[in-house]
Amino acid sequence: MEERFDCIIVGAGPSGTTAALRLAREGLNVAVFERGKPGAKNMFGGVLYSTILDKLIPGFWKEAPVERHVIRKRFSLLSSDSEAAFDLCFNAFDRPPFNNSFTVLRARFDRWYSEKAEEAGAVIVTGANVEDFIVEDGAIRGVKAGMEGGLVRADCVICAEGVNSLLAEKAGLKKKPAPESMTLGVKEIISLPKETIEDRFSLEDGQGAAFDFFGAALGGAVGSGFIYTNRDTLSVGIGCPISVLKEKGLRPNDLIEGFKAHPSVGRYLRGGKMEEFSAHMIPEGGYRAIPGLVRDGLMLVGDSAGLLNPSIFREGTNLAMASGLFAAETVIEARKKGDFSAKTLGDYVERLKGSFVIKDLKRYRGVPTAITSIPGLFGEEPEAILDFLKGHFTVSEKSKDEIHSELKKAFRDRVSMKRLFLELYRASKILR
Ligand SMILES: Cc1cc2nc3c(=O)[nH]c(=O)nc-3n(C[C@H](O)[C@H](O)[C@H](O)COP(=O)(O)OP(=O)(O)OC[C@H]3O[C@@H](n4cnc5c(N)ncnc54)[C@H](O)[C@@H]3O)c2cc1C
Structure with a gap:
């Protein structure tokens, strides 16, 4: 290994590898230090948003x-x-560039991506x-790495x-x-025959679904919770704020088991074999939790910079890749000036601010607090709403007017309308 590089990148996830690829293509002497093998232990839900990668x-x-291109989204x-x-199917996403939204397995994808950076000249x-x-x-x-010559x-x-x-x-x-x-x-990761996945999720070859x-x-x-379709496996998982796990003394294992046991979830998984289990933190603090991003000679990118959109869009990979790209472009400019001070590297922050990364995080800055301030929408309220709808569609000998007034009364006895509207208003900030 050479003793000095133009730039060292710590971590071969989507953000680090993007930076490495861009710098190597520019002819810079760049090394990526990865504690494992790229992708070996990395996990995420499963949908790669690839606008930056496609560029x-x-x-x-x-x-x-890639496993499948996503054409169906279901909430x-x-x-x-x-x-x-609410079930959406966009046939336009069945053609290149496929809405730049693909299911992938990180072990395979990260390895391929880091090979691309290596081919471009990164170490x-x-x-x-x-x-x-x-x-x-x-x-x-x-850097000081825990290895000989580190x-x-x-x-x-x-x-x-x-x-x-x-x-x-x-x-x-x-x-x-x-x-x-x-x-x-x-x-x-739950394996199922490819044909079974396509039948259950109403897909054809190559098409994918994100539920x-x-x-x-x-x-x-x-x-x-989520289910994302891969070629012949499903990515099935849940996410729960750490504060909620602690406060309620919940065990993540029980939560995923409970999720899989729900009849509307279990029907997609029936007969499947569990191949892999993993757990990982997600930085969902949003805009207000973004740390300092630069100091002399250093920039933070991707999840380490807290760049993840915690709203319904749940995008992390594209923000990671965009930040890696902006950091690399900042290094290229800094090298021309021969100045790697925080002032010069501050250009990275300006690039982020001018892009969808900070604009989106800013727009959804209220989401992290909104989520924990709508507990009713995760418990009593869905019960009341679905009981109301079930009653609405239950055939009986009562007149529709009688059914309605009974249902409305039962609903109001269970749910405070004022609280429901307030919670729905807060939820709309997450959904828009
Ligand atoms: C459960 C879950 C579901 C998610 N679902 C989605 C989704 O569906 N779509 C989406 O876009 N995003 C999703 N995300 C977010 C997405 O995974 C991240 O935003 C993205 O992976 C961030 O990329 P990164 O390169 O910054 O970090 P990472 O992907 O975490 O990569 C960091 C790398 O650094 C290495 N590393 C760490 N410390 C060191 C060290 N000291 N020395 C050397 N190497 C080190 C690690 O081994 C790793 O390879 C999800 C995340 C989770 C946890």
């Missing part, structure tokens, strides 16, 4: 290990035994856990270490995250 590698899906409100769903150092930075005159000038210098470092950002904390850019700003994601479940998906706790 960097046009038509990437022809060669990348469900669950009560304990019923479901009301990928695997099994290299970065433990600290080299600091010279207050500026970050390299002290390596560079003009600057891009920290793409993901959500558990111990290095960003060491660099003084970030404090320990508050439990309210972290969600725990738990996911299973999100709200309301009582977690048996009354604040949080949600």
Whole structure:
């Protein structure tokens, strides 16, 4: 390994690899330090949003290990035994560029993507856990990795270490995250024959579906569940804020088991075999939880910078890739000036601000607090709403007027209309 690089990147996830690819293509001497093998232990829900990737590698899906392109999106409100769903199918997304929304498995995708950066000239150092930075005159000038020859210098470092950002904390850019700003994601990969998946989700070859479940998906706790279709597996998981897990003493394992046992969820999984189980934090603090992003010689990107849209769009991968790209472009400019000070690297923040990344995070800045302030929408209210709808469609010998007045009274006895409207108003901020 060379002793000095133009730039060192910590972490070979979507943000780090994007930065590496861009810098290597520009002819910079760049190294990525990855503690494992790219993708080996990485997990996410399953939908890769790829507008940035498509710019960097046009038509990437022809060669990348994508599972399916998403044409169906479904949003469900669950009560304990019923479901009301909003089911969308866009046939236009069945043609390139497929809405830039693909299901992928990170173990395969991250490996492929880091090979692309390597082909472009980046050095990928695997099994290299970065433990600290080299600091010279207050500026970050390299990394200390826990391996022989692990002290390596560079003009600057891009920290793409993901959500558990111990290095960003060491660099003084970030404090320990508050439990309210972290969600725990738990996911299973469940295998099923390809044809069964296509039958159950009304798909044809290559088409994919992303189903999100709200309301009582977690048996009354604040949080949600998902099923995303891969080629011959399903990604099935839940997300629950850490503050809720702690406060209610909930066990993530029980939550995912409860979710899978719901009749409207279980019907998609029947006969499937669990292949993998994993858990990972999601930085859902949004705009208000964004830490300091630069200091002399250092930039934070992706999840380590808290760049994840916590609204209904649930985008993380595209924000990670965009931030990696902006950080790389900032390094290219800084190198021309020969100046890697926080002032020059501050251009990275300006690029983020001028893009969808910060604009969207700012727009949805109220979401993290809104989610925990609408507990009724995860418990009693979906029960009452779905009971109302069930009653509405239950055939009996009563007149429709009689049925309606009984249902309305029963609904009002269970749910405060004032609270419901307030919660729906707050929820609309998440949904829009
Ligand atoms: C349950 C769950 C569901 C999600 N669903 C979606 C979804 O469907 N769509 C979406 O767009 N986003 C989703 N996300 C968010 C998305 O996964 C992240 O936003 C994205 O992966 C961030 O990329 P990153 O490169 O910043 O970090 P990561 O992908 O976390 O990569 C960080 C890399 O750094 C390495 N690393 C960490 N520390 C060190 C160190 N000290 N030394 C060396 N290497 C290190 C890690 O091994 C890893 O490879 C989900 C996340 C979770 C947890």
